[in-house]
Amino acid sequence: MSEVKLAAQTRTEFGKGAARRIRRDSKVPGVLYGHGVDPLHLTLPGHDLLLALRTPNVLISLDIEGRTELAIPKAVQRDAIKGFLEHVDLLLVKRGEKVTVEIPVHTEGELAPGAYLLEHVLNALPVEAEATHIPESVSVSIEGLEAGASVLAKDITLPNGTTLAVEEDAVVLQVLAAQAEESAGEESEGDEAVAEA
Structure with missing residues (x-):
């Protein structure tokens, strides 16, 4: 199974306007959740994420402003006509954990x-x-x-x-x-x- 490294930034702006601005910058808004921790709102690189998602259940190694977390895609929203990524939900996982x-x-x-x-x-x-x-x-x-x-x-x-x-x-x-x-x-x-x- 392949592991893909992606750099991500935390985000504090929410709503449709903020999401549109993120997508205009060729990035994708996302949420990382799991293990009982508060959901973490992220901005991810659009093209790299699109390539990563070509592999089903890809393991993503996220570099979130200096700390590394492992995640798998749980839900992906795409534009119905153009097919570009609109939003992604990522599930936090640990090595050795069963999913x-x-x-x-x-x-x-x-x-x-x-x-x-x-x-x-x-x-x-x-x-x-x-x-x-x-x-x-x-x-x-x-x-x-x-x-x-x-x-x-x-x-x-x-x-x-x-x-x-x-x-x-x-x-x-x-x-x-x-x-x-x-x-x-x-x-x-x-x-x-x-x-x-």
Whole structure:
């Protein structure tokens, strides 16, 4: 897991006007909280933060005016149209501490021949891992799976030190039969009903 160093400044101005001024300077307002301490309002470098957030659950080493704190992103607000960062909530963590996060699920292989659809019931898998060793993702083989098959949380191999934070029997992926033929049948039934009327 990668660790990214960012310099941050504390901020004392709040509200929409202050946030706009911060963003005009290519910076992002944020809040650091956790461990029962008062939330710390920060200003973070926009471009560096944007690059850091490309890695899911990235561990951020914050240099806050001379003191260092470790944090992981908890909530990120982006502009709905332009996609730039508007605000970030960071969770304070300690080395060796376990945290609950969601990690992306990637698939490998091909489904069985035929027109099947793969549904991601869970796009991300809730797990508990050490804050400094959060896996970036997990991979699942879907090789040869047929309609009706499903992959449960307990079927996924997790890295050492990582445990599930969801029910073992939770469905993560399921394979569905294609609906095209069924839809065509429904349409023809509808046409017959119209003809009878």
